Amino acid sequence: MRCRRACSDTCPTFDQGFMRLSRFFLPVLRETPKEAEIVSHQLMLRAGMIRQSSAGIYSWLPLGFRVLKKIEQIVREEQDRAGAIELLMPTLQQADLWRESGRYDAYGPEMLRFKDRHEREMLYGPTNEELITQIFRDSIKSYRDLPRNLYHIQWKFRDEVRPRFGVMRGREFLMKDAYSFDLTAEAARHSYNKMFVAYLRTFARMGLKSIPMAAETGPIGGDLSHEFIILAETGESQVYCHADLVETRAPPADVDFDGDLAPLIGQWTGRYAATDEKHDQARFEAEVPADKRVSARGIEVGHIFFFGSKYSEPMGCRVQGPDGSMIAVQMGSYGVGVSRLAGAIIEASHDASGLVWPVPVAPYEVGLINLKAADKDTDKACADIYAKLERAGVSVLYDDTDERAGAKFATMDLIGLPFQLIVGPKGLKSGEIEVKERKSGERMNLAPDAAVKRLVELVSARRVLA
């Protein structure tokens, strides 16, 4: 989110990430609104991240919006790393396009349909296979322009019969969807593998343990469909896997996406992993030693699959091959539930006091607490620390309000910033301020400058995937 270069505020991507709580918009709730059932929903409401607009439709308040943007950016960076190319398609689409693929009738009432003023039939896109296929076929005519992978991050709408779990199953949701185009099924497998690897890195960067699990393959069959499940105690579905998978590390940043990814993929697909629907207890017991059997709760955050010419054939998306023949392209699509991830991360990372953000997705990296606002010494110390952190490129939410200490602690714990810097008159007298890590609760007292230095080290170390 923050520009990595030492650029000024004239840089359009610059987001300074500094805020005084006295000027922020953070409507926290002390009590849990009754409509929220699961913990992520409750905490998102309480921490002032979201507000429900209507069933399954939410506004993202500043704190939540920052998290959403961070998640989005990680997804983007890993898509780019894997060679996918970003574009942006509209939310509204024409019914006629969907008639080409036959899905206008096949898609149920989940698809929101309506007419514009000219009585043209429109729909709010639940997904974009048709549109991307149209875009691609209208422009690409040669096999020499393959392979390509195009993605966008856009709001979708599925009129779920029953939205629930807050942003985890909303009707309107932000999704990254990528679409690959290849000449042959074999080449498409490689495109698929790239996304597979990108997903492992994407979720790992957000501090999540994600496990790919074989999923229904649809009309094509084969083994090219996986759901990426993250483990969380409060997960919505039951999952089973080999314990080693949980410990397997995500691929490094310098993985060669043009090389043979099969061995890497094999590390993940070689061991048993299945969701409820595909679980085979007998096979599980036969393939996994008793002490390695993991039975846990999980949340689906990504889904990748290959569908060959399902859309390219009926929609006439063909390219001319080396021999001059017209060949329908082989496609795959790859989704990540961006807004859902905000909820999923919380399900995987919270405690009795509130949210516990992993640094890479934290709305701010540090919460600076002035225990006695309007006190000359604490104000000065805080202003100094605030400026130093800013210079060091650490994002800070500075609680400069005149609340009581207890209330400040409670609020800061609730919103879950990874680190807290606590500055009070007592500590300052002995030349110390307190650094607290939200997750472990560990505290240390350091001189202000040492605290800033330590904090910068801690934050930097946790920003990147180890």
Add this chain to the structure above:
RNA sequence: CUGGGUGUAGCUCAGCAGGGUCAGAGUGCCGCGCUUGGAACGCGGAGGCCGCAAGUUCGAAUCUUGCCACCCAGACCA
């Protein structure tokens, strides 16, 4: 969509069975005082078309009917 439930202050809720000082509490918000390291305390105050609409009645948050919204269980799902 089927079944169940809930709509009263920003949030959490009481009050409805037997209509009539019932417009209430806690919390949050505003002001003052006293406080100041884990959601202090005291006093004062603002805030509600009791989901909406019809109806019954002298009188309805309370009873009747209809509608709407939201929540939960199921089927469905990034």
